[in-house]
Amino acid sequence: MKLLKAVFLIIAVFIAVDVHAQSSAELKRRRDKLSEELEQLNKDYQETANNKKTTLKQLSILKAQINLREEKINVINSEVRNLDNQISESNNTVHSLQSQLDQLKKEYAAMVLFAYRNQSAYNKLMFLFASKDFNQAYKRLKYLQQFGTYRERQAGYIQGTQKELHVKITELDKTKQEKSTLLQDQEKEKATLGKEKNNQVKVVSDLSEHQGQLKQQQREVLAKIAKTNREIAATIRREIEEAKRKADAEAKEAARIAAAKAKAENRPAPVVAAKPVVRSESSNLNATPEAAKLSNDFLGNRGRLPWPVANGAVTQGFGMYTSPEGIKINNPGIDIRTNPGSAVRAVFDGTVVGVVDVSGTYLVMIRHGEYFTAYANLRSVSVAKGQKVTTKQILGVVATDPSTGETEAHFEVYKVSDAVNPKTWLAPN
Incomplete structure (x- = not known):
């Protein structure tokens, strides 16, 4: 029974380690990709800095560097938490294996002592001849044979447990070293982030010398954002009204x-109701079986949609933020x-x-049942209103x-008229 428990414990540990390994591998892949993107951004920044002239591109x-650096630090934090969990589990496994090993050695020592005391052929013969009948003698003979086999098997268990214990201790040391390396990397990233934020303040200060030009450009950007938001809201509103009209007509x-x-x-x-049935906007957009299926399919692919x-x-990112110039802006989407x-x-x-056409660039909107996606800042388009498109089709x-x-x-992305x-x-990118 104790042996069976030990086997189940080892299997459970292997499963837990495999899950962590997958998670850790995904986090490492993301960290490496962020490092590549940061390296490219650093090259771009050095090119602009070498021009000896502060530009909006530097800002x-x-x-972008600050956003990616903060994301990388968060990824490292997640990796450290994973390693802490692995270290805790490995410690528990080491303690459990050590207890199992001590117990096996204790039992084996008792068997060796018993075998020593009864090692003479005379004692074994007396044990057999003391049987009441032939059946009992046969059983005692089989017992002596099985006892020897069991001793050999117990010795094998001890060797296997010792080997497993050594492997787990080695893995534990490796995990601790990996955590130490990650923590050092995290401190470097935090220091670099602080420098980048200081550079950002300096660039904003330098740009303040051209405050009039900067404010004009900022006003143009904000005006474009506002116009894009109005166009998106108007398009969604028209689609909701058209869906309601069709549902009422049907x-x-x-x-x-x-x-x-x-x-x-x-x-x-x-009997016809005196008042028309009031349906929700979502119900109107999902009034047809095709629209309802498209909504369900879109929802079913949440977290798996390809990037635009x-x-x-x-x-x-999504939501309210304050620009380096001190202007609060609500971003209903993401900038890539x-x-x-x-x-x-x-x-x-x-x-x-x-x-x-929004101030010289294009906005494309696609309906997926009760969901909408919007793609802005396009210099050219290759689709037209009313056209059906498929996943990854170029717009x-x-x-x-x-x-x-x-x-x-x-x-x-919108669900009906709410930005998500x-x-x-x-x-995951």
Whole structure:
């Protein structure tokens, strides 16, 4: 029974370690990717800094660096927590294996002592001849044979447990060393983050010398954001109203057909409600079986949707933030820094419900049942309103800001008319 418990314990530990290994591997992959992105941003920043002239592009790059650096520190924190869990589990396993080993050695010592005291052939013969009958003698003979086999098996268990204990202690030392390395890396990242924030303050201070130009550019950016938000809201509102109109028309047509059928069959006409049925916006958007299925499929792929660009890093996340210039801005989506000329792709099947020119760049909106996705800051588009699109179909090409040199795609997700955080819908990058 004790041996069986030990086996189950070892199996459980292996399963737990495998789960942690998968999680740790994913975190390490993310940390390495963030390091690559930060290295590229650092190269871009050095190129602008070598121009001996502070630009808005420097400020934009610094903002992206700070966001990625903070994300990398969070990833390292998660890795450290994982390692702490592994260390705790390994310590428990080592203690359990040590207890098992001590118990096995104690039992084996007792068997050796018993065997020593009864090692003479005379004692064994007396043990057999003292049997009441032949059956008991046979059983005693088998017992003596099995006792020897059991001793050999117990010796094997001891050797196996000692080996397993050695492996776990080695793994524990390796995990502790890995944690120490990560903590050192974390301190370096925090120090670099502090320098980047100081550089950001300096760049903003330098730009204040050109305050008029900066404010004008900022006003243009804010105006573009506001116009984009208005266009998105208007498009969603039109789709909701159109869906309601179609649902009402279908309900009236169904009532008319029912009344005609009742008249043809000499039955009383169905009673029509005095007031029209009030449906929610979600119900109107999901009024058809096709729309309802598309909504369910879109929801079912939450956390697995492809990114709207093949390569990129988030420079500004979802929600309220304060810009380096001290302006509070609510971002209903995410901004993704990518390579110049990158294609923008649909993240799911749907229908294009809007293609709008917003101050020189394009906004594309796609409906997925009761969900909407918006793709902004496109320099060109390759789809038209009313067109059905499929997952990863190219919608257009992202624009590059001439004043900053930055190439950023803006992406938003809506459930009916409520903006939701796109990062929770996209697959891990």
